Structures are given as C-alpha cells and as structure tokens.
Amino acid sequence: xxxxxxxxxxxxxxxxxxxxxxxxxxxxxxxxxxxxxxxxxxxxxxxxxxxxxxxxxxxxxxxxxxxxxxxxxxxxxxxxxxxxxxxxxxxxxxxxxxxxxxxxxxxxxxxxxxxxxxxxxxxxxxxxxxxxxxxxxxxxxxxxxxxxxxxxxxxxxxxxxxxxxxxxxxxxxxxxxxxxxxxxxxxxxxxxxxxxxxxxxxxxxxxxxxxxxxxxxxxxxxxxxxxxxxxxxxxxxxxxxxxxxxxxxxxxxxxxxxxxxxxxxxxxxxxxxxxxxxxxxxxxxxxxxxxx
Amino acid sequence: xxxxxxxxxxxxxxxxxxxxxxxxxxxxxxxxxxxxxxxxxxxxxxxxxxxxxxxxxxxxxxxxxxxxxxxxxxxxxxxxxxxxxxxxxxxxxxxxxxxxxxxxxxxxxxxxxxxxxxxxxxxxxxxxxxxxxxxxxxxxxxxxxxxxxxxxxxxxxxxxxxxxxxxxxxxxxxxxxxxxxxxxxxxxxxxxxxxxxxxxxxxxxxxxxxxxxxxxxxxxxxxxxxxxxxxxxxxxxxxxxxxxxxxxxxxxxxxxxxxxxxxxxxxxxxxxxxxxxxxxxxxxxxxxxxxxxxxxxxxxxxxxxxxxxxxxxxxxxxxxx
Amino acid sequence: xxxxxxxxxxxxxxxxxxxxxxxxxxxxxxxxxxxxxxxxxxxxxxxxxxxxxxxxxxxxxxxxxxxxxxxxxxxxxxxxxxxxxxxxxxxxxxxxxxxxxxxxxxxxxxxxxxxxxxxxxxxxxxxxxxxxxxxxxxxxxxxxxxxxxxxxxxxxxxxxxxxxxxxxxxxxxxxxxxxxxxxxxxxxxxxxxxxxxxxxxxxxxxxxxxxxxxxxxxxxxxxxxxxxxxxxxxxxxxxxxxxxxxxxxxxxxxxxxxxxxxxxxxxxxxxxxxxxxxxxxxxxxxxxxxxxxxxxxxxxxxxxxxxxxxxxxxxxxxxxxxxxxxxxxxxxxxxxxxxxxxxxxxxxxxxxxxxxxxxxxxxxxxxxxxxxx
Numbered sequence: 001x002x003x004x005x006x007x008x009x010x011x012x013x014x015x016x017x018x019x020x021x022x023x024x025x026x027x028x029x030x031x032x033x034x035x036x037x038x039x040x041x042x043x044x045x046x047x048x049x050x051x052x053x054x055x056x057x058x059x060x061x062x063x064x065x066x067x068x069x070x071x072x073x074x075x076x077x078x079x080x081x082x083x084x085x086x087x088x089x090x091x092x093x094x095x096x097x098x099x100x101x102x103x104x105x106x107x108x109x110x111x112x113x114x115x116x117x118x119x120x121x122x123x124x125x126x127x128x129x130x131x132x133x134x135x136x137x138x139x140x141x142x143x144x145x146x147x148x149x150x151x152x153x154x155x156x157x158x159x160x161x162x163x164x165x166x167x168x169x170x171x172x173x174x175x176x177x178x179x180x181x182x183x184x185x186x187x188x189x190x191x192x193x194x195x196x197x198x199x200x201x202x203x204x205x206x207x208x209x210x211x212x213x214x215x216x217x218x219x220x221x222x223x224x225x226x227x228x229x230x231x232x233x234x235x236x237x238x239x240x241x242x243x244x245x246x247x248x249x250x251x252x253x254x255x256x257x258x259x260x261x262x263x264x265x266x267x268x269x270x271x272x273x274x275x276x277x278x279x280x281x282x283x284x285x286x287x288x289x290x291x292x
Numbered sequence: 293x294x295x296x297x298x299x300x301x302x303x304x305x306x307x308x309x310x311x312x313x314x315x316x317x318x319x320x321x322x323x324x325x326x327x328x329x330x331x332x333x334x335x336x337x338x339x340x341x342x343x344x345x346x347x348x349x350x351x352x353x354x355x356x357x358x359x360x361x362x363x364x365x366x367x368x369x370x371x372x373x374x375x376x377x378x379x380x381x382x383x384x385x386x387x388x389x390x391x392x393x394x395x396x397x398x399x400x401x402x403x404x405x406x407x408x409x410x411x412x413x414x415x416x417x418x419x420x421x422x423x424x425x426x427x428x429x430x431x432x433x434x435x436x437x438x439x440x441x442x443x444x445x446x447x448x449x450x451x452x453x454x455x456x457x458x459x460x461x462x463x464x465x466x467x468x469x470x471x472x473x474x475x476x477x478x479x480x481x482x483x484x485x486x487x488x489x490x491x492x493x494x495x496x497x498x499x500x501x502x503x504x505x506x507x508x509x510x511x512x513x514x515x516x517x518x519x520x521x522x523x524x525x526x527x528x529x530x531x532x533x534x535x536x537x538x539x540x541x542x543x544x545x546x547x548x549x550x551x552x553x554x555x556x557x558x559x560x561x562x563x564x565x566x567x568x569x570x571x572x573x574x575x576x577x578x579x580x581x582x583x584x585x586x587x588x589x590x591x592x593x594x595x596x597x598x599x600x601x602x603x604x605x606x607x608x609x610x611x612x613x
Numbered sequence: 614x615x616x617x618x619x620x621x622x623x624x625x626x627x628x629x630x631x632x633x634x635x636x637x638x639x640x641x642x643x644x645x646x647x648x649x650x651x652x653x654x655x656x657x658x659x660x661x662x663x664x665x666x667x668x669x670x671x672x673x674x675x676x677x678x679x680x681x682x683x684x685x686x687x688x689x690x691x692x693x694x695x696x697x698x699x700x701x702x703x704x705x706x707x708x709x710x711x712x713x714x715x716x717x718x719x720x721x722x723x724x725x726x727x728x729x730x731x732x733x734x735x736x737x738x739x740x741x742x743x744x745x746x747x748x749x750x751x752x753x754x755x756x757x758x759x760x761x762x763x764x765x766x767x768x769x770x771x772x773x774x775x776x777x778x779x780x781x782x783x784x785x786x787x788x789x790x791x792x793x794x795x796x797x798x799x800x801x802x803x804x805x806x807x808x809x810x811x812x813x814x815x816x817x818x819x820x821x822x823x824x825x826x827x828x829x830x831x832x833x834x835x836x837x838x839x840x841x842x843x844x845x846x847x848x849x850x851x852x853x854x855x856x857x858x859x860x861x862x863x864x865x866x867x868x869x870x871x872x873x874x875x876x877x878x879x880x881x882x883x884x885x886x887x888x889x890x891x892x893x894x895x896x897x898x899x900x901x902x903x904x905x906x907x908x909x910x911x912x913x914x915x916x917x918x919x920x921x922x923x924x925x926x927x928x929x930x931x932x933x934x935x936x937x938x939x940x941x942x943x944x945x946x947x948x949x950x951x952x953x954x955x956x957x958x959x960x961x962x963x964x965x966x967x968x969x970x971x972x973x974x975x976x977x978x979x980x981x982x983x984x985x986x
Contacts, residue, residue: 028417032428035414038489039431045457046446057455107342114334126342129350131602133550135571136591137353139584140360143367144353163349166342183698186665191712191759192686195334201711205702224439226553227571231579242441246557249445256455259445267442274437278430281437286497 050261057257072261082265084237085244092157092229092240093222099162100169100218101211107166108173109199113185123174129167134160134227142231156232157240161222169214176210177203216284223270241266354595361589367582379589388565389590392573395480396549399487399569403544407488408495411540415499416529429500432493440490440553447486448473448558473559476566483558483567490554491547495540502536503529545601549594570594615676615689615766615799616641617662622671624657624823631657633823634671639801639816644793646802648810649820649846656771658820659803663692663769676766686712691760692769695776697752699744705755706731706740709762730761733795734788750781757792770802774809786812807847811835819843837960841967844893844960850924850935852893856964861886868892872930877908879956882970890970893960896924899936900953907951916942925950 049057050072051065060066076082110116111123134141141160142151150156180203188198204211226242233239236247245266252258274281361379363371383389414432418425435443450457453471462469472482506529514524552571555561561568561576568576570590578587617639624632632654639645647655660666662673664685673680680688691712699708707714709730710723718726731737734754744752753773760768770789774782790813793800804810810817811831819826819834819842826846827839838844844852857870859878866884868876876892878884902908911927911934918924923942927934927950936952944950961970 025422028420028422029424031417032414032424036428036431039435039493042446042450042457042489043434046449049449049455054455061455061457061460103341103345106338110334110338114331116331116335122339122343125351126346129346131546132354132595132598133546133571135550135552135574136595136598137350137357138574139367139578139587139591140353140356141349142579143356143584144349146367159345160349163345166346166350170342181696181698183694183696184700186660186663186685187692187694187698187700187759188711189665190663190685190690190692191763192715193711195331196337197715199334199338201715202700202702206700220437224441224553226439226441226556227575242439242553245441245445249557256449256452260449263442263445263449267438270437270439270442271434274434275430278433282430282433282497285437286494286501 046260047264049257050264052257054255054257057260069257072257073265076258076262076265081244081248082262085239085241086266086269088154088238088244089223089240089242092154092161093219095154095158096161096165096222097215097218099158100165101214103162104166104169104214105173105204105207105211106199108170108177109195109203111170112174112177113180113198113203114195123170126167126170129164130171134164138227138231145232151232152234152238154238157225157229158222160232161225161228162218165218165221168217172210172214172217173207176207180206212280213284216281220281220285354591357588357591357595359588360584361592363585365584367584371585373585375585379586380593382586383589383593386577388561388568388577389570389573391565392568392570395567396551396569398480399484399548399551400545402484402488403491403548404541407492408537408540408544410488411492411495412499412533412537414492414496415503416525418496419500419503429497432496434493435490436494438490441557443486443490444554444557447482447489451482451558474563476563479559479563479567483555486554486558487548487551491544495543498536498540498543499533502533506532542605545605546598549598549601570597617676617767617799617801618672618674619658620672620674622658622661622673623669624654624661624666625669631823632661632669635825637818637825637828639799642797642799644790644800644802644813644815645818646804646810646814646816647818647820648804648807649826651805653820654823655803655805655818655820659769659771659801662688662767662801663690664688689766690769691763691765691767692771693753693756693760693773695772697744697756697773697776699752699755699759701744704741704743705736705747705758708744708755709758711759712763726762726764727758730758733761733792734758749777750785753777753785754788757789761792761796766799768796768798768800770800772804773802774804775806782809789813808849811847817847819846821846837969837971838893839969841891841893841962844962844969848895850896850937852895852960853899853934854962855892855929855932855934857890857892859884859886859888859890870929870932872932874909874911874929874932876954876959877956878961879959882961884961884970889964891962891964891967893962894954894958896935896937898955898958899934899938900955901938901940901942902951902953908954909952910949911936911952913942913944913946913948913950915946916944918942 045061048063048065049061051068051070052060053065053067053069056066107126111119145151145156145160148156150159184202185198188202193201223240224242225240226246229238229240229243233243236244239247245262248262249259252262360371362374362376364373364375364379365371418429418432449455451472453459453469453474458472459469470478473479510528510532511524514528519527550571551569552575555567555569555572556575559567561572565573570593574587574590574594577583578590617637619635619637622632622635623630635654635658647658649655657666661668662675664680664683664687668681675688675690685692700711703711706727709727713723713726727740728737731740734757736751736754736758739747739751739755744755747755753776756773773789774785777785786809789802793813802809802813811834814831816828817831817834818828821842827834827843829837829839834843834847838847838852841854845854855868855870855872855874855876857868859866860869860875861867862875864877865880866878866886868878868890870876870892876894884890909929911929913925913927914933915926916923917926918941923938923940925936925938925942927936936950942950962968963970
C-alpha cells in the first residue's frame with residue numbers, strides 16, 4: 001500500500017502506453033482542475049481571509065487582500081492561547097498514541113501467537129468495538145470517567161480514546177504479526193528466547209510499518225477528536241484545538257478575519273505534516289480505516 | 293471486516309526470502325507445547341491491559357446505556373426512577389429526533405448516490421498515466437485529514453451571507469444574498485455538500501487501491517477483443533471492484549451515522565432542529581441537559597441501528613465471501 | 614558433544630499417529646541423516662529432538678539426560694532451519710550473537726564466538742550485512758554460524774539445502790561435511806534427498822509412514838536394502854523391481870517376471886521353483902551383452918545420453934526396465950538390446966512382506982526397528 005497508492009504506474013487505463021488524445025486530455029485535466037478548485041478555493045479563501053480587514057472581507061472575499069494584515073496572524077501567534085491548545089492537543093495525542101500502541105501490540109501478540117482457549121472469542125470481543133460510534137455510550141462513559149475522578153483531566157480523554165481505538169489497532173497488529181514466519185519464533189526458541197523476549201527482540205523491531213500505521217491512525221483520530229474532550233474537559237486551559245477553535249469562534253464570531261486566521265493557523269500543522277509525510281499518512285489512514 | 297482489510301494492505305515485510313513459509317498448523321506460531329515456558333506470563337501480562345480498558349470504557353458503557361435508558365436520571369446518585377420504555381416513547385414522539393433520523397438517512401443516501409460515484413470517477417481519472425495525478429490525489433485527500441470541526445468552520449464562513457463566498461457569488465449573478473445555513477429548508481443540503489467535500493477523497497483513495505489490485509493484462513486482453521472503454525469499465529472494472537465498493541458503502545454508512553463534529557460548527561443542529569443528526573440530537577437533548585436516561589435511550593437506538601445495518605450489510609454483501 | 618537415545622518415541626497429532634514408536638541410538642559425534650519421503654515423520658522427529666514438538670509417548674535423552682519436558686534452550690542443541698529463519702532486522706553478527714545476547718553474555722564473549730564462527734564459515738566480510746543483502750548460500754552459512762556460536766552438544770538440520778539451487782546444494786553438502794569433520798559434534802540432519810543422505814551421513818535412518826525402515830551406513834543401505842521401500846528409495850535412478858516367481862530353467866532356478874521375461878537368479882540360495890519373488894536389479898548393474906550369450910533381450914523405449922553414461926528405458930514384455938550404461942547406446946527406440954545381469958548383484962524380496970531374502974536362505978528376519986505394538 002505504502003508504495004503503491006501514490007505511484008504513477010497505475011491505472012486501469014485505457015491506453016496504458018498510448019497517451020490519451022487531446023480531447024481526452026482536455027476532459028481529464030478539465031475535470032481534475034475543477035474538482036481541485038472546489039477543494040482548494042475554500043481553503044485558500046480562509047487563509048487569505050485571515051490577512052484581510054473585515055471591510056475588505058465583505059467587499060472582496062475572493063481576491064488577494066487589499067492590504068496584508070499580518071497582525072491578524074501575528075497577534076494569535078504571539079499570544080499564549082494558540083500555543084496552549086496546540087500543546088494540549090499534542091500532549092493528549094501523544095499519550096493516546098503511546099498507550100494505544102503499547103496496549104494493542106501486546107494484546108495482538110498474545111492473540112496472534114499464543115494458542116489458548118478463548119482466543120478467537122477474545123478477538124471477536126475486541127472487534128465489536130469497530131462497529132459502533134463512540135456516541136452510543138457517551139453518557140455512561142461520562143459517568144464512568146466522573147466516578148473515576150478523571151473528569152477534566154487529560155487521562156479522562158485519553159483512556160476512552162485508547163479504548164475505542166483498540167479494536168482497530170489490535171486487528172491491524174494481529175494481521176501483521178500472523179505473517180511473521182513461524183520458523184523465526186522457533187529459531188528464537190532454540191536461541192533461548194521465550195514469548196516475551198521474542199515480542200521485544202523480534203516482533204516489535206519487525207513491525208515498524210504497522211507500528212507507524214497504528215500510531216498515525218491513533219494520532220490523527222486524537223488530534224481531530226472533538227466530542228471526547230468536549231464532554232470530558234471543563235477548564236479552557238486544558239482544551240485541545242478543536243474545542244479551542246470553537247470557543248474562539250464563539251468569542252469573535254463577527255470578526256471573521258480573526259477567526260479565519262485562527263482556523264488557518266490551527267490546521268496549518270496538519271497540512272504541513274500531511275504534505276511532509278503524505279505517503280505514510282495516506283497509507284496509514286486508508287489501511288486503518290479499511291479495517292474500521 | 294477482516295476480509296476487507298486484505299484489500300488494502302497485505303504486509304509481508306518480514307519474510308527474509310520471497311515466499312511465505314508454510315504453516316504447519318494454522319494460527320499459532322509455535323504449536324501447543326508444554327515445553328515452551330512463558331505461555332502464562334505472556335497471557336497474564338499482555339492481555340489484561342487491553343481487556344480492562346476495552347471492557348471498562350467500551351463494552352460496559354454500552355451495557356449501561358441500555359440499563360440507564362430505562363430510568364429518568366440526572367446522573368447523580370443512583371438511578372432510581374424506573375420509567376420503563378418511556379424514554380423511547382418520548383424519543384419517538386419528538387419531531388426533532390425524527391428529523392435527525394431523516395437527516396441521517398439523507399446523508400447515507402447522498403454518500404451512496406453522489407459521493408461514491410464521484411469518488412470512483414475521480415479514481416479512474418487519476419489512475420491515468422498522465423503527469424500531475426499524484427498532486428491531484430493529495431489535494432483531493434486533503435479535506436479528509438482536516439478535522440471535521442475545522443472543515444465545518446471554514447464552510448460556515450463560505451456560506452456566510454455577509455462575508456462568505458456564497459454571498460459574493462450571489463451578488464455576482466445579481467440575486468438576493470442567501471443565508472443558507474439559516475434557512476431551515478436548505479441548511480441540510482449545505483451540510484450535505486460539506487460532507488461530500490470532506491469525505492470524497494478518502495473514498496477515492498479506497499478506489500485507487502482497488503483499481504491497482506486489478507490485473508492490467510485483463511484490460512490488454514479486452515483491448516485485443518475490441519472492447520470500448522465503457523465496456524471495459526462495466527465488464528472488468530466494476531465487477532472486480534465490488535469488494536472495494538462494499539467497503540466504501542460500509543464506511544459511508546458508519547461515518548454518516550456518527551456525524552457530529554462537522555454539524556456543530558456549521559449549524560449546531562439548527563435552524564429549528566432542521567440539521568440535527570442522531571448524535572447532535574443526543575448531545576443537545578441528552579448531554580447538555582444531563583438527561584442520562586433519555587440520552588442513553590438515543591444511544592441505544594443508534595446502537596440498534598448500527599447492529600441492524602451491520603447484519604443486513606453482511607446478509608446483502610457478504611453472502612458470496 | 615552428546616549421544617542421543619530415543620526409546621519407543623511416539624507422536625500423535627490429535628488422535629492421528631504420525632510416529633509409531635521410534636527407537637534409535639545416535640553415538641557421540643556421529644552424523645546421522647533422517648531421510649524419507651515427505652510426510653514420513655522425519656521432520657517431526659527432528660522437531661521433537663529440538664523441543665519444538667511435544668513427545669506424545671516414549672523417551673528422548675540427549676547426553677544421558679531425558680529431555681522430554683525440557684525447553685529447547687535447555688537441551689544444549691542448535692538448529693538450522695529450512696528457511697534459515699534469520700532475524701531480518703539484525704545484521705549477520707547480531708543474528709549469530711542473538712542466543713548469547715539472550716543469555717546475557719559479555720560483549721567480549723559474543724565477539725569471540727561470532728569471530729570464530731565467521732572464520733569457520735568464511736563470513737567475516739559479511740558481518741555487518743542484513744539477511745536481505747545476502748545470497749541464498751550466504752544466508753545458509755549464517756544460519757549455520759548461528760548454530761556454531763551456541764557451541765551446542767548437538768546440531769539439528771531441517772532440510773537446510775532444499776531452498777538452494779542444484780549447484781550450490783552440492784557445494785554446501787561438502788561444506789557441511791567438512792564442518793562436521795572439523796567440529797566433531799553430533800549432527801542430526803533431515804532431508805528427503807537420498808543423494809544428500811548418501812554423500813554426507815555416517816549413518817542413515819530411512820523412514821516411511823512414521824516408522825524406521827532401516828538404519829545403516831550409506832553403502833550398507835545401497836548394497837543390502839532391508840526391504841522393498843529402502844531398495845526403491847536409495848539409489849538413483851531407482852532400482853528396477855519386477856514382480857514374478859522362481860521357475861526351473863535349463864541352468865537351474867531362474868526368475869520369470871509376470872510379463873514373461875526370464876532373468877537369472879544367483880545359485881545356491883535354495884529358492885524353490887514356484888516361490889513368488891520381487892526381483893531387484895539396479896540400473897547400473899545391468900550390462901550390455903558383448904556376445905550372443907545374453908540373459909535377457911529388452912526393447913528400447915527411450916534413450917537418454919548424459920555424456921558420461923547412457924540411461925536407457927526399456928521394456929521387457931510388459932514390464933519396464935531402466936539401465937545405465939557406460940557405453941554409448943546408438944540404437945533406435947524399438948530395436949532390441951541384449952542384456953547381461955550379474956546374479957551376484959541382484960536383490961530378492963518377499964512380495965508379501967517386502968522383506969529382503971538374503972543369501973543365508975531367507976532365514977534372516979527383516980531389519981525393521983520398532984514394529985508397532
């Protein structure tokens with residue numbers, strides 16, 4: 001997947017060797033550019049809108065700013081608020097990734113490599129989690145977190161996120177682990193390793209691609225998650241960015257230029273990381289979602 | 293779902309030589325040995341963390357939702373006010389909930405009837421061997437990586453009647469500025485457009501992967517048989533893509549049912565509940581008012597819909613697998 | 614170094630028996646090869662020695678210690694796998710040192726052991742490479758190096774050459790044999806290739822259907838196969854086996870195949886005319902008759918010259934016969950070939966039991982180990 005999704009040597013292509021003719025090319029590129037415009041124009045308008053004044057925005061939502069208002073962006077960047085919520089998001093997402101990867105990899109290893117009574121049942125038990133939206137149990141979940149005293153803590157967001165990501169992560173890990181050649185385990189056994197050391201010394205180092213996939217899925221899900229922090233967190237200083245941005249929008253609802261600058265800055269990390277690591281992210285998210 | 297998994301990713305990076313080793317006995321790496329110490333340590337150490345987390349935060353809450361749904365409960369103290377199925381009755385009589393159900397159905401419909409063909413069409417376009425397709429794929433996928441909340445806010449601006457793009461487009465053609473999101477008849481369609489905008493790229497990626505798994509020599513054989521492009525699409529691409537299509541349908545349905553994050557910044561379910569979905573309804577009427585029993589009943593209904601859909605999906609689509 | 618003793622070892626997969634009671638003694642320092650067709654239980658037996666499969670019944674001891682319930686690492690063995698089973702994420706040196714690393718050995722000891730193994734196998738220049746960067750033969754050597762580093766009492770090899778091409782296989786054969794001569798450690802080696810077994814082993818254990826058919830030195834198996842199975846299995850091309858009976862002929866008792874061809878029998882074996890027999894003659898023991906005096910006339914079906922010799926497929930009545938001749942055979946298919954067979958080099962078997970009928974008048978019981986209860 002990783003190396004095929006974005007490669008150009010693809011296509012069910014009419015004319016694999018022949019180039020399409022002029023009309024066909026016109027149709028192809030015409031269609032692609034129109035769709036690309038529909039995708040990009042809202043994003044560009046948002047980014048540019050952040051540089052405008054409110055009046056400029058009203059008369060000229062399309063074009064370049066009449067006067068570039070760098071201060072819109074600069075004020076946000078120099079304030080603590082923006083950094084705090086990105087920091088919160090990063091912290092929550094990192095904790096989620098570490099816990100998801102560790103807990104799921106261990107469980108998947110046991111499910112993939114150890115034969116024991118009830119193994120198949122247990123796997124299906126975890127797979128149940130794939131089918132239901134988090135929202136179905138959001139109120140009892142809230143009560144549980146509250147009773148555990150975890151309300152308004154990072155952990156109160158992280159633990160449910162991890163739990164809901166487990167089904168997918170375990171599935172991805174187990175499918176990968178099962179492809180580790182049996183002989184490798186036997187060789188390790190003869191070399192004096194048991195299950196746990198095999199997991200540590202052989203399985204994990206061999207599983208870097210799937211570790212990356214699971215980590216990306218967990219990170220993106222957590223980074224973009226809105227409902228869980230919305231329900232579990234009360235203090236604004238703990239808010240991750242999806243909550244923060246909503247609060248900001250609520251405060252400055254009519255000052256669209258500020259809101260737009262704020263939106264641009266909050267999605268900027270995502271966009272940068274996406275283009276920097278697009279191959280892994282596309283592979284991870286499609287592979288991940290495919291199993292969800 | 294695990295069969296679906298195979299479509300996209302077949303990891304075999306570990307075999308130091310090309311082919312996979314024969315598995316003497318399916319499933320397990322080692323056979324069943326009493327010689328291998330450490331079976332119990334591994335089970336006792338490795339399984340419980342996942343088991344506890346999953347049970348505590350996924351399975352138990354689902355069961356509790358069913359239990360709480362029978363009570364009128366504010367969430368404090370113990371649930372004592374047993375009301376039977378009254379919460380479900382109230383729910384059914386609630387007009388906003390029926391709107392939410394209709395809207396969820398509408399979202400599924402649009403996902404299947406509009407978004408899926410669009411994604412498939414684009415997938416075939418960018419699968420051509422022409423320059424620039426990689427860039428187009430990335431651009432089309434970009435909305436999917438953005439958070440729903442961000443996408444919702446961006447489109448809230450686009451739809452804005454005073455400052456937005458839609459406003460200036462309207463003034464360009466000289467019609468009265470529409471306040472799309474404030475119109476109870478049209479707001480839901482505006483929401484649907486954003487849903488398609490955000491998710492078509494993901495489905496396109498699924499289809500690209502599906503297209504890549506089709507043996508190219510089939511098309512060459514069809515060329516030799518004199519097939520037209522449309523014939524090739526109908527007789528080769530579509531049938532061989534059916535696992536991917538099923539997958540795409542599955543995600544559309546599950547995704548549509550949990551739509552929440554995007555609605556909140558766009559409309560918050562309004563105007564006058566016209567854009568509620570089941571989850572926004574649950575949030576508005578269950579969570580914010582701390583009506584645990586009523587909210588749980590909504591969760592239970594959502595759960596039942598998921599179960600029903602999952603099973604009928606299996607019946608309809610998985611028969612042949 | 615250690616001897617190995619198996620006493621009535623049995624294995625069941627579920628209720629399905631795969632080993633029917635194997636008893637075998639392997640001497641210290643011996644190179645023993647288990648050979649047989651696939652599914653005969655040889656690999657299972659080896660894996661039981663390694664501790665990768667449970668022993669259902671019976672007893673296995675290595676170096677005098679009963680190892681039935683010991684983990685593989687406690688058995689003082691090392692194993693070379695068919696697929697090499699090298700850890701893909703470790704370099705050659707790390708692969709070889711892995712067992713010592715698990716045992717918590719100091720770096721100096723690991724380095725010394727790896728250096729020694731690398732020196733023995735000529736791997737010194739490859740120590741920093743990863744398995745994927747190596748050729749098949751080199752991977753094979755690393756797998757052996759990993760075993761050597763452990764300095765075990767017993768080496769176990771599970772079809773280690775079957776993934777190599779023919780040429781490399783021959784070279785590695787020699788190398789493994791040289792390794793044994795150098796290390797003088799007990800080795801148990803599994804293969805389905807009888808040539809490998811013949812060329813390398815001190816002793817061969819021929820297995821079939823979960824039983825031991827014969828144990829012996831390579832040439833003993835070739836010269837005196839204990840039964841029809843061993844006769845057909847050892848030697849290439851395989852021994853000609855003709856069904857028929859003893860008949861009285863002009864020069865004493867002779868053999869007549871079911872198809873009617875008559876072949877000479879050795880004198881003085883006390884075989885009565887009318888006795889049903891299986892008559893075995895190796896292709897290389899059939900000669901072209903120089904004079905008119907011949908033992909049999911066969912019709913040529915196919916001639917396959919290899920240069921050094923000529924393999925001729927013939928028919929003797931309805932029976933087929935293969936001969937390997939030093940001479941070049943230029944005759945066309947369909948023409949007749951006059952053959953001589955040295956009666957001293959033929960093998961006779963009882964059709965019913967498959968057991969060898971020996972010169973000492975069929976009284977010797979067949980050498981079958983561990984008949985099932």
